[in-house]
Amino acid sequence: MDRNDSRPGLPTQRRSAARLRAVPSHEPAVSFRVIHGYRRAYRIAGSGPALLLLHGIGDNSSTWHDVIPRLAATHTVIAPDMLGHGLSDKPRADYSIAAFANGIRDLLSVLDIDSVTLVGHSLGGGVAMQFTYQYPELVDRLVLVCTGGITREVNPLLRMASLPGFARAVRLMRLPGVAPAVHAAATAARPFTHHLHDADDLMRIVSSLPDAENRTAFVRTLRSVIDIRGQVVTGLDRCYLAEAMPVQIIWGEHDSVVPVSHAPLAHAAMPNSRLEIFGNSAHFPFRDDPERFITVVEDFIASTAPHEFDHARWRRLLMDGMSDRALKGNDWTRSAVLDAMGSAERSAT
Numbered sequence: 001m002d003r004n005d006s007r008p009g010l011p012t013q014r015r016s017a018a019r020l021r022a023v024p025s026h027e028p029a030v031s032f033r034v035i036h037g038y039r040r041a042y043r044i045a046g047s048g049p050a051l052l053l054l055h056g057i058g059d060n061s062s063t064w065h066d067v068i069p070r071l072a073a074t075h076t077v078i079a080p081d082m083l084g085h086g087l088s089d090k091p092r093a094d095y096s097i098a099a100f101a102n103g104i105r106d107l108l109s110v111l112d113i114d115s116v117t118l119v120g121h122s123l124g125g126g127v128a129m130q131f132t133y134q135y136p137e138l139v140d141r142l143v144l145v146c147t148g149g150i151t152r153e154v155n156p157l158l159r160m161a162s163l164p165g166f167a168r169a170v171r172l173m174r175l176p177g178v179a180p181a182v183h184a185a186a187t188a189a190r191p192f193t194h195h196l197h198d199a200d201d202l203m204r205i206v207s208s209l210p211d212a213e214n215r216t217a218f219v220r221t222l223r224s225v226i227d228i229r230g231q232v233v234t235g236l237d238r239c240y241l242a243e244a245m246p247v248q249i250i251w252g253e254h255d256s257v258v259p260v261s262h263a264p265l266a267h268a269a270m271p272n273s274r275l276e277i278f279g280n281s282a283h284f285p286f287r288d289d290p291e292r293f294i295t296v297v298e299d300f301i302a303s304t305a306p307h308e309f310d311h312a313r314w315r316r317l318l319m320d321g322m323s324d325r326a327l328k329g330n331d332w333t334r335s336a337v338l339d340a341m342g343s344a345e346r347s348a349t
Helices: 015-019 097-110 123-134 156-161 166-173 178-192 199-207 212-225 236-242 262-269 290-302 311-320 331-342
Strands: 029-035 038-045 050-054 076-080 116-121 139-145 247-252 273-278
Touching (some): 029 097, 050 123, 097 123, 123 236, 156 212, 247 262, 247 290, 262 331, 273 290
Parallel strands (some): 050 076, 050 116, 139 247, 247 273
Antiparallel strands (some): 038 076
Protein backbone atom coordinates (compact mmCIF):
# COMPACT_ATOMS: atom_id res chain seq x y z
CA MET A 1 0.00 0.00 0.00
CA ASP A 2 1.32 3.38 -0.93
CA ARG A 3 -0.16 6.83 -0.47
CA ASN A 4 1.28 10.08 -1.70
CA ASP A 5 2.18 12.41 1.14
CA SER A 6 1.08 15.53 -0.68
CA ARG A 7 -2.25 16.88 0.49
CA PRO A 8 -3.40 19.89 -1.55
CA GLY A 9 -5.91 22.29 -0.07
CA LEU A 10 -9.51 21.42 0.55
CA PRO A 11 -11.72 21.20 -2.53
CA THR A 12 -13.73 24.14 -3.73
CA GLN A 13 -17.22 23.61 -5.11
CA ARG A 14 -17.76 24.41 -8.75
CA ARG A 15 -20.82 26.17 -10.04
CA SER A 16 -22.29 22.90 -11.31
CA ALA A 17 -22.80 21.74 -7.72
CA ALA A 18 -25.06 24.67 -6.98
CA ARG A 19 -27.20 24.01 -10.07
CA LEU A 20 -27.70 20.29 -9.54
CA ARG A 21 -31.21 19.23 -8.62
CA ALA A 22 -31.23 17.90 -5.07
CA VAL A 23 -32.47 14.32 -4.76
CA PRO A 24 -33.81 14.17 -1.18
CA SER A 25 -33.26 10.46 -0.53
CA HIS A 26 -29.82 8.93 -0.22
CA GLU A 27 -31.27 5.81 -1.86
CA PRO A 28 -30.79 6.04 -5.63
CA ALA A 29 -33.78 6.58 -7.87
CA VAL A 30 -33.64 5.21 -11.43
CA SER A 31 -34.21 7.89 -14.06
CA PHE A 32 -34.14 7.88 -17.85
CA ARG A 33 -33.09 10.32 -20.56
CA VAL A 34 -33.32 9.84 -24.32
CA ILE A 35 -30.10 11.00 -26.03
CA HIS A 36 -29.52 10.57 -29.76
CA GLY A 37 -32.70 8.49 -29.85
CA TYR A 38 -31.49 5.94 -27.27
CA ARG A 39 -32.82 5.57 -23.75
CA ARG A 40 -30.15 6.00 -21.09
CA ALA A 41 -30.79 4.80 -17.54
CA TYR A 42 -29.03 6.23 -14.51
CA ARG A 43 -29.39 6.18 -10.75
CA ILE A 44 -29.18 9.47 -8.90
CA ALA A 45 -29.20 10.31 -5.20
CA GLY A 46 -28.12 13.05 -2.80
CA SER A 47 -27.03 16.63 -3.36
CA GLY A 48 -23.77 18.54 -3.54
CA PRO A 49 -20.73 18.21 -5.82
CA ALA A 50 -21.17 15.61 -8.55
CA LEU A 51 -19.72 12.10 -8.13
CA LEU A 52 -20.08 9.81 -11.16
CA LEU A 53 -19.78 6.01 -10.82
CA LEU A 54 -19.04 3.88 -13.91
CA HIS A 55 -19.60 0.11 -13.77
CA GLY A 56 -17.66 -2.64 -15.52
CA ILE A 57 -18.40 -4.82 -18.55
CA GLY A 58 -21.71 -6.68 -18.48
CA ASP A 59 -22.57 -5.04 -15.17
CA ASN A 60 -24.91 -2.14 -14.41
CA SER A 61 -25.41 0.71 -11.96
CA SER A 62 -26.93 -1.55 -9.28
CA THR A 63 -23.43 -2.88 -8.60
CA TRP A 64 -22.82 0.32 -6.55
CA HIS A 65 -25.82 -0.33 -4.29
CA ASP A 66 -23.75 -0.77 -1.11
CA VAL A 67 -21.87 2.53 -1.42
CA ILE A 68 -24.28 5.01 -3.03
CA PRO A 69 -26.30 5.93 0.11
CA ARG A 70 -23.22 6.93 2.14
CA LEU A 71 -21.58 8.78 -0.73
CA ALA A 72 -24.88 10.55 -1.43
CA ALA A 73 -24.83 12.06 2.06
CA THR A 74 -22.33 14.65 0.78
CA HIS A 75 -22.54 14.42 -3.02
CA THR A 76 -24.94 14.17 -5.90
CA VAL A 77 -24.15 10.63 -6.97
CA ILE A 78 -24.92 9.64 -10.57
CA ALA A 79 -24.46 6.01 -11.60
CA PRO A 80 -25.41 5.42 -15.26
CA ASP A 81 -26.09 2.17 -17.04
CA MET A 82 -23.72 2.61 -19.96
CA LEU A 83 -25.22 2.00 -23.39
CA GLY A 84 -25.69 -1.73 -23.96
CA HIS A 85 -25.91 -2.40 -20.21
CA GLY A 86 -28.60 -2.62 -17.56
CA LEU A 87 -31.78 -0.71 -18.34
CA SER A 88 -30.21 1.41 -21.08
CA ASP A 89 -30.90 0.63 -24.75
CA LYS A 90 -28.75 -1.94 -26.53
CA PRO A 91 -28.53 -0.85 -30.17
CA ARG A 92 -26.15 -2.04 -32.86
CA ALA A 93 -23.73 0.72 -32.00
CA ASP A 94 -20.13 1.64 -31.31
CA TYR A 95 -19.17 0.09 -27.97
CA SER A 96 -15.57 1.32 -27.87
CA ILE A 97 -14.35 3.11 -24.76
CA ALA A 98 -14.15 6.36 -26.73
CA ALA A 99 -17.83 6.00 -27.64
CA PHE A 100 -18.71 5.32 -24.00
CA ALA A 101 -16.78 8.46 -23.01
CA ASN A 102 -18.77 10.47 -25.53
CA GLY A 103 -22.01 9.08 -24.12
CA ILE A 104 -21.03 10.08 -20.59
CA ARG A 105 -20.17 13.58 -21.82
CA ASP A 106 -23.62 13.87 -23.42
CA LEU A 107 -25.39 12.65 -20.27
CA LEU A 108 -23.53 15.20 -18.13
CA SER A 109 -24.47 17.93 -20.61
CA VAL A 110 -28.14 16.95 -20.45
CA LEU A 111 -28.00 16.95 -16.64
CA ASP A 112 -26.30 20.40 -16.71
CA ILE A 113 -23.21 19.20 -14.85
CA ASP A 114 -19.98 21.10 -15.46
CA SER A 115 -17.53 18.76 -13.72
CA VAL A 116 -17.38 15.53 -11.72
CA THR A 117 -15.24 13.39 -9.52
CA LEU A 118 -15.13 10.30 -11.73
CA VAL A 119 -15.04 6.76 -10.31
CA GLY A 120 -14.55 3.90 -12.78
CA HIS A 121 -14.45 0.16 -12.15
CA SER A 122 -12.87 -2.36 -14.55
CA LEU A 123 -14.12 -1.40 -18.05
CA GLY A 124 -15.54 1.72 -16.39
CA GLY A 125 -12.01 2.59 -15.29
CA GLY A 126 -10.85 2.43 -18.89
CA VAL A 127 -13.79 4.63 -19.87
CA ALA A 128 -12.91 7.02 -17.03
CA MET A 129 -9.31 7.31 -18.26
CA GLN A 130 -10.50 7.85 -21.82
CA PHE A 131 -13.03 10.46 -20.64
CA THR A 132 -10.27 12.27 -18.75
CA TYR A 133 -8.13 12.27 -21.89
CA GLN A 134 -10.95 13.52 -24.13
CA TYR A 135 -12.54 15.98 -21.68
CA PRO A 136 -9.97 16.92 -19.00
CA GLU A 137 -11.79 20.15 -18.27
CA LEU A 138 -14.80 18.17 -16.98
CA VAL A 139 -12.92 16.05 -14.42
CA ASP A 140 -12.26 17.21 -10.84
CA ARG A 141 -10.64 13.98 -9.66
CA LEU A 142 -10.23 10.42 -10.89
CA VAL A 143 -10.75 7.20 -8.92
CA LEU A 144 -9.74 3.98 -10.72
CA VAL A 145 -10.95 0.70 -9.24
CA CYS A 146 -9.33 -2.51 -10.56
CA THR A 147 -9.22 -0.69 -13.87
CA GLY A 148 -8.85 -2.10 -17.32
CA GLY A 149 -6.66 -0.41 -19.91
CA ILE A 150 -3.26 -0.79 -18.24
CA THR A 151 -1.60 -3.78 -19.88
CA ARG A 152 -2.57 -7.03 -21.56
CA GLU A 153 -3.22 -9.59 -18.80
CA VAL A 154 -6.86 -10.41 -18.08
CA ASN A 155 -8.79 -13.45 -16.85
CA PRO A 156 -8.56 -16.31 -19.41
CA LEU A 157 -12.34 -16.75 -19.28
CA LEU A 158 -12.79 -13.25 -20.71
CA ARG A 159 -10.24 -13.96 -23.43
CA MET A 160 -12.17 -17.08 -24.40
CA ALA A 161 -15.44 -15.14 -24.25
CA SER A 162 -14.18 -12.95 -27.10
CA LEU A 163 -14.20 -15.97 -29.43
CA PRO A 164 -17.12 -16.93 -31.68
CA GLY A 165 -19.72 -19.05 -29.92
CA PHE A 166 -19.73 -17.31 -26.54
CA ALA A 167 -23.28 -15.99 -26.98
CA ARG A 168 -24.49 -19.56 -27.56
CA ALA A 169 -22.68 -20.73 -24.44
CA VAL A 170 -24.38 -18.03 -22.37
CA ARG A 171 -27.73 -19.09 -23.81
CA LEU A 172 -27.06 -22.62 -22.51
CA MET A 173 -26.42 -21.13 -19.06
CA ARG A 174 -30.08 -20.07 -19.03
CA LEU A 175 -31.27 -23.68 -19.19
CA PRO A 176 -32.66 -25.07 -15.91
CA GLY A 177 -29.95 -26.47 -13.65
CA VAL A 178 -26.97 -25.41 -15.77
CA ALA A 179 -26.03 -22.22 -13.91
CA PRO A 180 -26.19 -23.84 -10.44
CA ALA A 181 -24.05 -26.73 -11.68
CA VAL A 182 -21.44 -24.37 -13.14
CA HIS A 183 -21.47 -22.31 -9.95
CA ALA A 184 -20.97 -25.42 -7.81
CA ALA A 185 -18.07 -26.56 -9.99
CA ALA A 186 -16.44 -23.12 -9.80
CA THR A 187 -16.85 -23.05 -6.01
CA ALA A 188 -15.25 -26.48 -5.69
CA ALA A 189 -12.32 -25.50 -7.91
CA ARG A 190 -11.74 -22.10 -6.29
CA PRO A 191 -9.11 -23.30 -3.77
CA PHE A 192 -6.98 -24.64 -6.62
CA THR A 193 -6.85 -21.62 -8.97
CA HIS A 194 -6.80 -17.87 -8.42
CA HIS A 195 -8.76 -17.37 -11.65
CA LEU A 196 -12.02 -18.18 -9.80
CA HIS A 197 -11.80 -15.72 -6.89
CA ASP A 198 -14.48 -13.58 -8.54
CA ALA A 199 -16.66 -16.47 -9.73
CA ASP A 200 -19.76 -15.32 -7.81
CA ASP A 201 -19.75 -11.84 -9.34
CA LEU A 202 -18.92 -13.17 -12.80
CA MET A 203 -21.86 -15.59 -12.54
CA ARG A 204 -24.06 -12.68 -11.45
CA ILE A 205 -23.06 -10.74 -14.56
CA VAL A 206 -23.54 -13.64 -16.96
CA SER A 207 -26.93 -14.38 -15.40
CA SER A 208 -27.99 -10.79 -16.09
CA LEU A 209 -27.82 -11.38 -19.87
CA PRO A 210 -31.34 -12.76 -20.35
CA ASP A 211 -31.81 -12.43 -24.09
CA ALA A 212 -30.04 -12.16 -27.44
CA GLU A 213 -30.06 -8.35 -27.36
CA ASN A 214 -28.20 -8.28 -24.03
CA ARG A 215 -25.76 -10.99 -25.08
CA THR A 216 -24.98 -9.27 -28.38
CA ALA A 217 -24.28 -5.95 -26.64
CA PHE A 218 -22.02 -7.73 -24.14
CA VAL A 219 -20.02 -9.49 -26.87
CA ARG A 220 -19.65 -6.31 -28.94
CA THR A 221 -18.39 -4.45 -25.88
CA LEU A 222 -16.03 -7.26 -24.90
CA ARG A 223 -14.49 -7.53 -28.36
CA SER A 224 -13.81 -3.79 -28.42
CA VAL A 225 -11.38 -4.18 -25.51
CA ILE A 226 -10.34 -7.87 -25.33
CA ASP A 227 -9.28 -10.56 -27.80
CA ILE A 228 -7.77 -14.02 -27.34
CA ARG A 229 -4.40 -12.44 -26.41
CA GLY A 230 -5.91 -10.24 -23.69
CA GLN A 231 -6.68 -6.53 -23.40
CA VAL A 232 -6.15 -4.71 -26.68
CA VAL A 233 -6.11 -1.07 -25.53
CA THR A 234 -3.98 0.80 -23.03
CA GLY A 235 -4.04 4.27 -21.54
CA LEU A 236 -0.47 4.11 -20.23
CA ASP A 237 0.95 6.14 -23.10
CA ARG A 238 -1.25 9.12 -22.19
CA CYS A 239 -1.24 8.99 -18.41
CA TYR A 240 1.46 11.65 -18.27
CA LEU A 241 -1.16 14.17 -19.41
CA ALA A 242 -2.87 13.73 -16.04
CA GLU A 243 0.15 15.08 -14.14
CA ALA A 244 -1.99 17.64 -12.27
CA MET A 245 -5.06 15.41 -11.89
CA PRO A 246 -5.67 14.00 -8.39
CA VAL A 247 -5.91 10.22 -8.91
CA GLN A 248 -6.82 7.50 -6.42
CA ILE A 249 -6.11 3.92 -7.51
CA ILE A 250 -7.85 1.08 -5.64
CA TRP A 251 -7.19 -2.61 -6.26
CA GLY A 252 -8.19 -5.89 -4.65
CA GLU A 253 -5.18 -8.05 -3.81
CA HIS A 254 -7.00 -11.19 -4.98
CA ASP A 255 -8.38 -9.74 -8.21
CA SER A 256 -8.78 -12.64 -10.64
CA VAL A 257 -10.12 -10.53 -13.52
CA VAL A 258 -7.46 -7.83 -13.89
CA PRO A 259 -4.39 -8.83 -11.84
CA VAL A 260 -3.20 -6.63 -9.00
CA SER A 261 0.23 -6.50 -10.69
CA HIS A 262 -1.28 -3.78 -12.89
CA ALA A 263 -1.74 -1.49 -9.87
CA PRO A 264 1.91 -0.39 -9.45
CA LEU A 265 2.17 0.18 -13.21
CA ALA A 266 -0.83 2.53 -13.15
CA HIS A 267 0.54 4.23 -10.02
CA ALA A 268 3.96 4.73 -11.63
CA ALA A 269 2.46 6.14 -14.83
CA MET A 270 0.20 8.69 -13.10
CA PRO A 271 2.36 11.36 -11.44
CA ASN A 272 -0.27 12.62 -8.98
CA SER A 273 -1.74 9.27 -7.94
CA ARG A 274 -2.22 7.39 -4.68
CA LEU A 275 -2.56 3.63 -4.38
CA GLU A 276 -4.61 1.52 -1.98
CA ILE A 277 -4.48 -2.29 -2.08
CA PHE A 278 -7.43 -3.99 -0.36
CA GLY A 279 -5.94 -7.16 1.13
CA ASN A 280 -9.23 -9.01 1.61
CA SER A 281 -10.83 -8.06 -1.70
CA ALA A 282 -10.85 -9.31 -5.27
CA HIS A 283 -12.16 -7.55 -8.41
CA PHE A 284 -15.07 -5.84 -6.63
CA PRO A 285 -13.57 -4.09 -3.56
CA PHE A 286 -16.59 -1.79 -3.24
CA ARG A 287 -18.74 -4.91 -2.77
CA ASP A 288 -16.21 -6.95 -0.75
CA ASP A 289 -15.33 -4.12 1.66
CA PRO A 290 -17.75 -1.21 1.14
CA GLU A 291 -16.88 0.54 4.41
CA ARG A 292 -13.20 0.79 3.58
CA PHE A 293 -13.98 1.76 0.00
CA ILE A 294 -16.20 4.63 1.15
CA THR A 295 -13.57 5.80 3.64
CA VAL A 296 -10.80 5.84 1.02
CA VAL A 297 -12.94 7.74 -1.49
CA GLU A 298 -14.18 10.25 1.09
CA ASP A 299 -10.65 10.86 2.44
CA PHE A 300 -9.32 11.31 -1.09
CA ILE A 301 -12.00 13.86 -1.98
CA ALA A 302 -11.62 15.74 1.32
CA SER A 303 -7.84 16.06 1.01
CA THR A 304 -7.54 17.12 -2.64
CA ALA A 305 -8.55 20.21 -4.55
CA PRO A 306 -10.49 19.84 -7.81
CA HIS A 307 -8.34 19.73 -10.92
CA GLU A 308 -8.18 23.02 -12.81
CA PHE A 309 -7.58 22.47 -16.51
CA ASP A 310 -4.70 24.50 -17.99
CA HIS A 311 -4.93 24.43 -21.78
CA ALA A 312 -1.49 25.96 -22.30
CA ARG A 313 0.10 23.35 -20.04
CA TRP A 314 -1.81 20.54 -21.83
CA ARG A 315 -0.53 21.80 -25.17
CA ARG A 316 3.07 21.85 -23.93
CA LEU A 317 2.78 18.31 -22.59
CA LEU A 318 1.42 17.09 -25.92
CA MET A 319 4.25 18.77 -27.80
CA ASP A 320 6.99 17.49 -25.46
CA GLY A 321 5.62 13.96 -25.10
CA MET A 322 6.15 11.63 -22.17
CA SER A 323 9.54 11.40 -20.51
CA ASP A 324 10.54 8.37 -18.44
CA ARG A 325 11.48 10.90 -15.76
CA ALA A 326 7.75 11.39 -15.20
CA LEU A 327 7.38 7.77 -14.05
CA LYS A 328 7.40 6.91 -10.36
CA GLY A 329 8.53 3.73 -8.64
CA ASN A 330 11.61 1.52 -8.72
CA ASP A 331 13.62 0.63 -11.80
CA TRP A 332 11.66 -2.59 -12.40
CA THR A 333 8.30 -0.83 -12.29
CA ARG A 334 9.46 2.00 -14.52
CA SER A 335 10.88 -0.50 -17.01
CA ALA A 336 7.64 -2.52 -16.95
CA VAL A 337 5.59 0.59 -17.74
CA LEU A 338 7.84 1.49 -20.67
CA ASP A 339 7.74 -2.11 -21.95
CA ALA A 340 3.93 -2.15 -21.83
CA MET A 341 3.74 1.17 -23.65
CA GLY A 342 6.19 0.06 -26.33
CA SER A 343 4.73 -3.38 -26.99
CA ALA A 344 3.90 -4.02 -30.65
CA GLU A 345 0.74 -5.78 -29.51
CA ARG A 346 -0.64 -2.72 -27.76
CA SER A 347 -2.81 -0.07 -29.33
CA ALA A 348 -3.59 3.29 -27.77
CA THR A 349 -7.14 4.58 -27.70
